[in-house]
Amino acid sequence: MQYHEASLLATAANEAQWPKSDLPEIIFAGRSNAGKSTLINALVNRKNLAYAGKTPGKTRLLNFFIVDKRVVFTDAPGYGYATSDAKSALAFEKLIDPYFRSRKQLKGLILVADIRRTPNEDDITMVDFAKRSHLSVLIACTKADKVSRSQAMQSMKKIAETLGVSSRVLIPVSSIKKDGMDQLWEKIDSLVAQSQQ
Numbered sequence: 001m002q003y004h005e006a007s008l009l010a011t012a013a014n015e016a017q018w019p020k021s022d023l024p025e026i027i028f029a030g031r032s033n034a035g036k037s038t039l040i041n042a043l044v045n046r047k048n049l050a051y052a053g054k055t056p057g058k059t060r061l062l063n064f065f066i067v068d069k070r071v072v073f074t075d076a077p078g079y080g081y082a083t084s085d086a087k088s089a090l091a092f093e094k095l096i097d098p099y100f101r102s103r104k105q106l107k108g109l110i111l112v113a114d115i116r117r118t119p120n121e122d123d124i125t126m127v128d129f130a131k132r133s134h135l136s137v138l139i140a141c142t143k144a145d146k147v148s149r150s151q152a153m154q155s156m157k158k159i160a161e162t163l164g165v166s167s168r169v170l171i172p173v174s175s176i177k178k179d180g181m182d183q184l185w186e187k188i189d190s191l192v193a194q195s196q197q
């Protein structure tokens with residue numbers, strides 16, 4: 001297990017609160033309760049750096065974490081939590097749209113997706129948006145501990161197809177068992193290296 005130094009850089013409700021930084025940034029986005037915050041904690045070996053919990057909607061604002069003084073992870077609120085609730089959908093859009101549009105150092109999207117679920121329209125929109133913005137895209141398929149190996153393979157094939165991405169960008173992970181962390185770090189490292197060329 002590698003050691004990582006991580007701390008909260010800022011919590012932002014709007015653009016004025018984004019931290020000043022030149023480091024490459026990666027956003028962790030995905031449906032509510034997919035395991036974004038837990039994944040960030042697992043990647044840096046911390047229990048409670050990012051807010052995680054059983055009730056969907058744990059993460060409300062954009063949380064920026066500086067990791068190893070060389071990359072910033074942005075934890076985003078989940079989407080699709082009460083999709084019928086137009087007010088929360090609008091709040092999500094207001095928070096995330098400007099970030100995607102004008103955060104210059106944003107280099108990658110890690111779409112966090114529960115391995116047991118087929119991606120929905122929101123996931124597809126998120127990945128398409130990232131592709132159009134020329135961001136690198138990785139798909140972290142979480143909760144792999146909840147399925148068998150063959151189920152995992154099958155689900156990942158379906159996830160890649162639905163999102164229209166190569167299966168090479170998918171990484172099965174279990175944040176609980178800490179499986180897949182090295183593989184994900186490898187991809188993050190090459191993304192960071194690429195962004196610095």
Ligand SMILES: Nc1nc2c(ncn2[C@@H]2O[C@H](COP(=O)(O)OP(=O)(O)OP(=O)(O)O)[C@@H](O)[C@H]2O)c(=O)[nH]1
Binds near residue numbers: 036039055145
């Ligand atoms: N078994 C298992 N449970 C997980 C895994 N990752 C996350 N969870 C659980 O899933 C629930 C939601 O995790 P969070 O990290 O809060 O999810 P989130 O995507 O940040 O949720 P919001 O911030 O509400 O959008 C928690 O109960 C976690 O313990 C995993 O890899 N395996």
Ligand SMILES: [Mg+2]
Binds near residue numbers: 037
């Ligand atoms: Mg969260």
